[in-house]
Amino acid sequence: VGGGVGSVTPPDDQRPGQFFSDGRRKVDYVLVFHHCRQTSLKGSRGGGDREVCVDLGVGVDSVVEEAYLEGDPAEGEKVLIREEFEARLLEAGLEMERDTEIRVYGPSFTRLHAPWSVLSREAEFLKIKVPTNKVRLPTLSIFSMYLLFNQRLYYKAHSTCPGFLFLLHDEWARYGAFYKYQPVDLIRKYFGEKIGLYFAWLGLYTQLLIPASIVGVFVFCYGCNTVDTNIPSQEMCDEHQNFTMCPLCDRACDYWQLSSECGTARTSHLFDNPATVFFAIFMSVWVAMFLEQWKRRQITLNHSWDLTGLEDEEEHPRPKYQTILLQKKQKIRRNDKKKKKKIEVGTRDFIWGGGCLSISTSLLLKLTWRDRLPGYLINISSILFMFGLTFSLVFGMIVYRIVLSTVMAMSPDPQTKSNVRVTVTATAVTINLVVILILDEIYGAVAVWLTELEIPRTERDFEERLILKAFLLKFVNAYAPIFYVAFFKGRFAGRPGDYVYVFNDYRMEECAPGGCLIELCIQLSIIMVGKQLIQNNMFEIGIPKLKKLIRAFKDKGISLEEREGQLTRHPQQWNLDYTLVPFDGLTPEYMEMIIQFGFVSLFVASFPLAPLFALINNVIEIRLDAKKFVTELRRPDSVRTKDIGIWYNILSGMGKFSVIINAFVISFTSGFIPRMVYQYMYSPTGTMHGFVDHSLSYFNISHFPSGTAPTSKAPNITFCRYRDYREPPWSAEAYQFSKAYWAVLAARLAFVILFQNLVMFLGLLVAWMISDVPKDISEQLKREKKMLVDVFLREEKEKLHLVQTLFSKNHPSEGHPETARFRTLHPVPSWRLHSTTIWSFLTG
């Protein structure tokens, strides 16, 4: 899409480039096309021409043209298509101005102006209403309607109004304004409803993150404050307790004292304490609250933006779809011809059937699942392949960690040995982060390719399918390593004397002695912060700049001297705006936020600071996006829409998923349940004293298989301890799961059921208590309806009166037969909810 004027330049009334050459008609939309330099030596028009033109600008929404463009027609054909397209625009009532000089190559601009009559007609068809709320001025609403149709930059339109972009720049795209509400109405006026809704959504999300962050920080502080009085970590740190633990690797590692891991135990308590359970419940309710609040906000915006009556329009099919449909039709026709010939040669019974079929099918022809089957198959296999890729990379990281730690543990250098855990974790997480970032970009591109293969009928279908696919791939990519740490790490490691080995030689990795939760916490914070810092901010600022540079460079290559010459001669606004980056949809913006929402909702039980990080990121993000929209991008085409579409479903699905994930994190990843079970079932004193001892099983070191026992020195102990609930060596069922194991398991599962159902119930309660339509809006709607009835009754009376006056002039003595006819047309006051009447109201 060509036009849209977008860069911020100093205000200048009647600046050239905002008006047609007559200085009165405004430029509402700009079309751009490229003349191509013919590098081929063959002059023939038919084919074989190689073109170096960059087709950046031409993407106008004439379906025919795009369909032709797919076939890459020659320059001559393009001129014809363009002429047809422009003729249609003129036919629709638009006015047009072309460049006066005819250029041989490089971009060429065609300016469009939409006169008042066209605007009125379209307003009528869009059923735009005037607000009945007395506070807002009617002029403002004419303004807003204007912008729905035209693409115009108000620098200093008419004296009095300060110009949209400047307002947006001052009130919105400025870090200094971070504490302010966004001027959502202004954003919607300039960028259209779709973008307005995105920023409104982002604003609400950020706003609601504030209470979540505060509660999260409190929960974290609770952990900090209670760490010194926490009995299990005290017991772990107590050197007198003297728990000798079984070695962490075969041969090379020695027995070790539990008290040496005092640090991780204390850190773990910061995130793994009873307050976390409360926080998980709180956040689940928060998610439900957020969804409900958004519904309300959306309805409020719908009302104030006059979208309540907006219905789904029948969309144009995509050009690609039409092309393939055309091919199918041609194929069927060809087959029919063949059949007919065959039938004529053979029996004559099937003629009628065959002929009839072909006529009816070619009229009602659609692409069915048969036509799409190859696409679907490629889709499914590609998605499975990419899931496989992600999982293998996760497995690769595991192997990397196992091998590196084993190798480092065997190193003779004590310095290396002592840094095993830090080195392994740091390198692994960094590599992981880089892999995630790279795959994210790849998956984004693959999703587009796959969606094209499905041949969706309309642009909306395309967008929905693309979003769903991209979300699925990116979600799995971002969360697979986190799921591994949360639910699988250390659960398949076996027990002393019966470890599980990978590649016959390497023992499966276990969680740190402080528990898996602390590892999950580290993983989460690094991926979340790293992803946001690198991807969102660096990429979002860096890549557009890079693209701009490349475009500038390319354009230079084509028509350096000429362009510069032209610019000096006519520094038109559209020339400046053309150098800006085209807008390519809100999908990346939403995607980024949704993945972040996952960090805030899915694993919040293990990382109460996630909302705070998200909040900080979003406060910056809003202004960064604002700056990008105001200064870096061409002005996007405005799109009317009532809601945020499929994103809401994804959010709500994630909310549902987060309940079960948090339930499992608390009951299986954290130590909450074993502690509770100990306190209320096993503790002799009813306190947590003795918990560490109870949670460690015994292993008789003489039971080590040969070659796996530590080699360093002769042990002066009989038993080493390990973290599990198993029968002791002296039991009849040595090393089998103990009764405590099953009791703890039952308690964990019972907690999951309790948590899930409690939270689901609370969520339903929240959804039930917060009504979707705010009360004042529903009352306002009813009042509006009443007002409209009154207005229309009055207007109809007036019209009837006018007609009667005319008749009485015409037939002073006769009856009123014509009036009667008019009355038949209007037996009762007519109902017109929409703008015609309003126009008469405002103008007459």
Add this chain to the structure above:
Amino acid sequence: VGGGVGSVTPPDDQRPGQFFSDGRRKVDYVLVFHHCRQTSLKGSRGGGDREVCVDLGVGVDSVVEEAYLEGDPAEGEKVLIREEFEARLLEAGLEMERDTEIRVYGPSFTRLHAPWSVLSREAEFLKIKVPTNKVRLPTLSIFSMYLLFNQRLYYKAHSTCPGFLFLLHDEWARYGAFYKYQPVDLIRKYFGEKIGLYFAWLGLYTQLLIPASIVGVFVFCYGCNTVDTNIPSQEMCDEHQNFTMCPLCDRACDYWQLSSECGTARTSHLFDNPATVFFAIFMSVWVAMFLEQWKRRQITLNHSWDLTGLEDEEEHPRPKYQTILLQKKQKIRRNDKKKKKKIEVGTRDFIWGGGCLSISTSLLLKLTWRDRLPGYLINISSILFMFGLTFSLVFGMIVYRIVLSTVMAMSPDPQTKSNVRVTVTATAVTINLVVILILDEIYGAVAVWLTELEIPRTERDFEERLILKAFLLKFVNAYAPIFYVAFFKGRFAGRPGDYVYVFNDYRMEECAPGGCLIELCIQLSIIMVGKQLIQNNMFEIGIPKLKKLIRAFKDKGISLEEREGQLTRHPQQWNLDYTLVPFDGLTPEYMEMIIQFGFVSLFVASFPLAPLFALINNVIEIRLDAKKFVTELRRPDSVRTKDIGIWYNILSGMGKFSVIINAFVISFTSGFIPRMVYQYMYSPTGTMHGFVDHSLSYFNISHFPSGTAPTSKAPNITFCRYRDYREPPWSAEAYQFSKAYWAVLAARLAFVILFQNLVMFLGLLVAWMISDVPKDISEQLKREKKMLVDVFLREEKEKLHLVQTLFSKNHPSEGHPETARFRTLHPVPSWRLHSTTIWSFLTG
């Protein structure tokens, strides 16, 4: 509400009573009022008159009148009110006919006729559209519109059309038509949208019960077929296995052989087998499917019944609400006066504040929660009391069973002794059923009373609150005993040697040796079948007939001779219709079905035949209801509504609840999980052989506390067995829960999580796959929109042309200044979606 003509009498063209005395204007609505016989001796008009009149007929929707009626005004005042009311009807354009003779007492009829102009105006305000679907004739739709406003009985209107009631009677209210779809469009045309939707819903529900019944019967058959090859029941029946069980009661009961309970074991297998698990999943998906299908059906009906554009109207407040609001206002005014006086006496600072407050508050005055607080408090305490009552009755039944079985077990008569279980179960369930039926009626009445106390603002509010309350109470009433059997019975009975006693003497009851599931099954089937047979069918047929009899009797008492005389003289239709039963809402009909839906969804895991019973009941129910509506009731006022309202929420809530209930029934009530755990964890052969032995624990009979061991004869055994997973007497932790107990518990809980999440996921999948709006409807809507645009464009042109013709006649040489003015009023073709244009279309 007075009128509505409804009884089926032989067709008779131009029958008296269908028309005004001029024989042309039809009777559209009939108002009835009673002249009261003044039994008081005082002739004064002011007060003190005692009236014996029965105010059955007068309930016209004039709010003022009803508000006055609350205060029970004297006869003279009533006449004034009636006159005012009738004047308003005339003002609204209705035509009226009164009885010619003035009667002293008894019912008096006022007939209303709505002329065409009034109908057109109201059609306009209701925004009734003409269908664009070419198949339906426009005349039909005018008909339908007609019926929305007027209340008329078409016996043989205009020759050609056979009369609605006769069609309904032949096509619908006939048992012979049970296999046919209901004529829903016809029902809606005669009874209005609300009742039409009810029958459409009932039809869909019944229709979807067919596949559920078939699958249910198959599941039952699977149980029947596998009962002979089922190893656990074979083992239980095998007398060689010789399991000596601990006695079922203290002292009086003896040890018994497990094989003696072979029968229940085999019966239990019919309902407790792996197919049941499949069936529970199937039914949960079925519920989701049903809800989605209903949404689709509702939208289809909305479209074909022209309800898509229907918006919530601002409703009139209820008279009761207005009365109380008035009282509040008066009170505030009185207080203000007092305050002012006080302020004048005291300081002068508060005058301004006080005065201002009273003015603003009296304008915006509403009833707040403060005014409703006493009502809410009474509500909450009453509901809690009634819950308490229900639970105490359940507990009472338990005590009854315990005491009766103990007493009968101690009886010396062997005949009595052998029949203990049968007698106890049969009497208990019967009493239970009777109690449920009685409480159901009481709770229904109490719910109405409680809702009145809440002072809801509108009729819709009232209905929603009433339904919610009545549902809650009736649901708890019907399901409390079932929940007890499913989840509590036998779980608090203790173990041999440590039984739990009620009232110090009576042992808590246990489930039958076959398991709790079979008891649940008996309980369910008796309550379900009994409730449906007695309440729905007997009450529904019996009570209306009884009411009619009582009414007839009362009327006779008042004016026997006169009425008969009048009837002979003028056998008018309204006299006949007046004897019918007034319609009192759909709530009882829905409630009955919803409670039944609970039997079909909530406990379906234990009783796969429930859908079949429900199906049989509903097939009869539909025709029974149809007969009632067509022949027994006065014609109800038609109500336009888009959906079934709060009932959908209740259904959907029940669907959600059923998932968790079924999960718990399968894992805790049925023996499915213990069997699975045995087979895959404990069985030495991997088969079910040895399961019964494994599921029984040992008890050393020397451990019986003194006085509880059987007295009958000296035992020749050391151990008796009981059903539980506990450590044997020779273990160190004798009689503690064994490891198997915890393993089974963990497996049960894991199953609940798995089942719940699987089924919820399937439900979401179903909801996602079945789109709410059928594709053809959404396409039809888009097409209609396009057609309307074309029609209106054409019509506007025509109108403009007409005006121009007039102008050219008027000012043959001048310009067209007036046309210009008209054009300002219509700058572009106007949009009118609604019927005015259609009228002109049809008529002009």
